[in-house]
Amino acid sequence: MKKTYSDADLKSELEIVRNLLDKKNLENLETKEELESVVKELAVQITKKEEKVLKLAEVNKDLAHQIEIKEKKTAELEVVIQELEFFSYSVSHDLRSPLRAINGFSRIILEEYGHDFEEELKFYFDEILSNSEKMGELIDSILEFSRIAKHKLSYRSIDTNSTVNSIIRELRNLEPDRDFEIKIKDLPGVSGDKNMIRQAFFNLLQNAFKYTGKKEIAVIEVGSYLEEDNTVFYVRDNGAGFDEQYSNKLFGVFQRLHSSKDFEGTGVGLATVEKIITKHNGRVWAESKVNEGACFYISIPVNVDKE
Amino acid sequence: MANSEIQILLVEDDRSDAILATRALQKHNLANNLVHLEDGAEALDFIFAKGKYADRDPENKPKVIFLDLKMPKVDGLEVLKVLKDNEATKLIPVVMMTSSQEESDIVASLKLGVNSYVVKPIDFEKFSKTIVQLGFYWLVVNKTPNGL
Numbered sequence: 001m002k003k004t005y006s007d008a009d010l011k012s013e014l015e016i017v018r019n020l021l022d023k024k025n026l027e028n029l030e031t032k033e034e035l036e037s038v039v040k041e042l043a044v045q046i047t048k049k050e051e052k053v054l055k056l057a058e059v060n061k062d063l064a065h066q067i068e069i070k071e072k073k074t075a076e077l078e079v080v081i082q083e084l085e086f087f088s089y090s091v092s093h094d095l096r097s098p099l100r101a102i103n104g105f106s107r108i109i110l111e112e113y114g115h116d117f118e119e120e121l122k123f124y125f126d127e128i129l130s131n132s133e134k135m136g137e138l139i140d141s142i143l144e145f146s147r148i149a150k151h152k153l154s155y156r157s158i159d160t161n162s163t164v165n166s167i168i169r170e171l172r173n174l175e176p177d178r179d180f181e182i183k184i185k186d187l188p189g190v191s192g193d194k195n196m197i198r199q200a201f202f203n204l205l206q207n208a209f210k211y212t213g214k215k216e217i218a219v220i221e222v223g224s225y226l227e228e229d230n231t232v233f234y235v236r237d238n239g240a241g242f243d244e245q246y247s248n249k250l251f252g253v254f255q256r257l258h259s260s261k262d263f264e265g266t267g268v269g270l271a272t273v274e275k276i277i278t279k280h281n282g283r284v285w286a287e288s289k290v291n292e293g294a295c296f297y298i299s300i301p302v303n304v305d306k307e
Numbered sequence: 308m309a310n311s312e313i314q315i316l317l318v319e320d321d322r323s324d325a326i327l328a329t330r331a332l333q334k335h336n337l338a339n340n341l342v343h344l345e346d347g348a349e350a351l352d353f354i355f356a357k358g359k360y361a362d363r364d365p366e367n368k369p370k371v372i373f374l375d376l377k378m379p380k381v382d383g384l385e386v387l388k389v390l391k392d393n394e395a396t397k398l399i400p401v402v403m404m405t406s407s408q409e410e411s412d413i414v415a416s417l418k419l420g421v422n423s424y425v426v427k428p429i430d431f432e433k434f435s436k437t438i439v440q441l442g443f444y445w446l447v448v449n450k451t452p453n454g455l
Contacts, residue, residue: 097321100323104431105323108431
């Protein structure tokens with residue numbers, strides 16, 4: 001059976017559809033608004049991201065700039081180092097020649113004409129000679145010091161006993177008439193640059209020999225002990241010692257705690273020892289009482305990170 | 308001097324060092340036929356008979372060359388290189404003399420084939436002794452091949 005729709009029916013149907021449409025429209029509108037707000041939010045976030053990117057770029061730029069500065073400084077330092085090396089080269093070459101001339105011609109004058117000189121004139125010439133020799137020693141030791149400063153370590157195991165014994169033989173041969181009482185304890189081997197470690201022991205022992213020069217019997221002791229991860233070696237003597245009040249000057253270049261009148265020296269020996277031991281990541285120190293002797297310590301790490 | 312055999316060629320730009328070296332050698336009769344030149348360029352002209360030494364007989368070679376390392380124009384290392392690279396001159400003994408103890412200089416000289424390398428001592432007595440010993444060694448003790 002065919003259903004027929006009355007006008008009223010149609011009207012109410014239409015009304016329903018319209019209502020539905022209105023509702024949908026409203027919903028759409030809401031969705032649109034929501035979408036708009038999401039888009040807005042996204043835009044804000046994008047702006048924030050962009051700002052962050054910009055900030056990052058700035059930080060990057062700053063870092064790059066800092067790296068640039070560092071590189072520039074490194075380059076400048078390299079130039080300075082090069083200049084210093086050139087300077088030490090100049091010192092070694094250009095200062096030695098005129099000194100040799102002063103020394104040489106003074107000696108020639110003394111040789112050729114000295115027999116006619118009065119005592120006073122001879123004395124003055126001897127002063128010129130001994131001063132030029134002193135300056136030569138100073139130049140040589142400062143060069144030696146700078147050579148050590150730039151020397152690259154080559155690590156190997158060192159027989160400390162034979163090193164110390166050979167140095168002592170060498171030093172005793174230089175002063176065969178002196179009385180020594182030398183005690184060398186059994187020393188452990190150590191890892192380091194052989195020539196440099198020998199130089200450090202040599203300087204310490206040379207000092208011990210020198211500053212005991214006024215004692216009737218020079219008593220010198222070399223020993224060692226372990227302290228944490230370090231081997232500590234010490235060289236003890238019964239010599240002139242030093243005033244501990246000035247011990248901060250002990251290891252400085254050209255610093256001396258005794259006058260040349262009492263004990264000859266250039267003030268480079270202990271500075272060299274410190275430079276060598278510091279390069280080995282070790283430490284130097286000393287203790288003393290005036291006129292009772294001194295004890296110098298060097299510590300060297302047992303396990304060395306080889307460079 | 309022109310015809311006599313040259314014994315020592317001293318190439319030294321420092322006037323005082325040259326006087327001191329010559330005097331030390333004279334004292335031991337080692338400087339009879341010594342020629343002193345003041346820079347490397349002149350030394351090369353002299354040895355190869357060029358420039359103002361064109362009239363010289365290049366076969367008249369020094370028995371030994373005392374060569375200062377640091378000189379103006381052509382330095383000791385450059386002179387050494389030319390001499391040791393040349394068949395005609397590579398057998399002439401060359402003693403490099405320098406005030407510097409720079410290891411790089413010593414290594415460079417040894418690589419180029421230097422016969423002795425001496426750091427000039429500041430002390431004149433040691434300096435004289437060194438120079439005289441070297442003169443004596445290269446002129447008297449050392450045997451060189453005939454025709455050098």
